[in-house]
Amino acid sequence: MAAELKPIRGEADYDEALSEVERLWGAKSGTEDGDRLEVLITLVDAYEAQAFPMDPPDPIAAIEFRMEQMGLTRKDLEPMIGTRARVAEVMNRKRSLSIEMIRRLHNELGISADVLIRPSRQDKAA
Numbered sequence: 511m512a513a514e515l516k517p518i519r520g521e522a523d524y525d526e527a528l529s530e531v532e533r534l535w536g537a538k539s540g541t542e543d544g545d546r547l548e549v550l551i552t553l554v555d556a557y558e559a560q561a562f563p564m565d566p567p568d569p570i571a572a573i574e575f576r577m578e579q580m581g582l583t584r585k586d587l588e589p590m591i592g593t594r595a596r597v598a599e600v601m602n603r604k605r606s607l608s609i610e611m612i613r614r615l616h617n618e619l620g621i622s623a624d625v626l627i628r629p630s631r632q633d634k635a636a
Contacts, residue, residue, distance in 0.1 A: 515549055518557035527554050570603055572625045573615065580619070590614035603630045 518524050531550050537543035567575065577583070584597050591597045591611050599605035607615070612626040 518553050524557055566625050568630045569626045570630050572621050576619045576621055590618050
């Protein structure tokens with residue numbers, strides 16, 4: 511019989527849960543093993559979010575990622591950011607995004623405003 515489910519409180523519990531997830535991987539949903547796998551994955555996700563938090567990307571990294579996803583070039587950003595020179599300044603982290611730029615980037619590219627309002631890495635260093 512499998513060990514009792516319990517919260518993951520440390521590295522040993524985490525390792526044990528990962529081993530159990532590996533053992534149960536592929537279990538059919540709706541079965542006892544499948545239900546146990548779902549619960550374990552939820553516990554592992556919660557522990558990882560608390561133990562290994564990830565910072566959201568800086569705004570420029572988010573814009574670059576979305577440009578790559580959508581096959582866009584810097585020229586495509588001009589309606590959202592401004593002139594070619596302004597786009598270059600923003601993308602080279604020489605100029606911060608304005609509120610209007612953030613609004614347009616959010617509306618046109620679907621990038622979270624929470625990410626866009628964060629300071630860029632260069633802004634943090636200053």
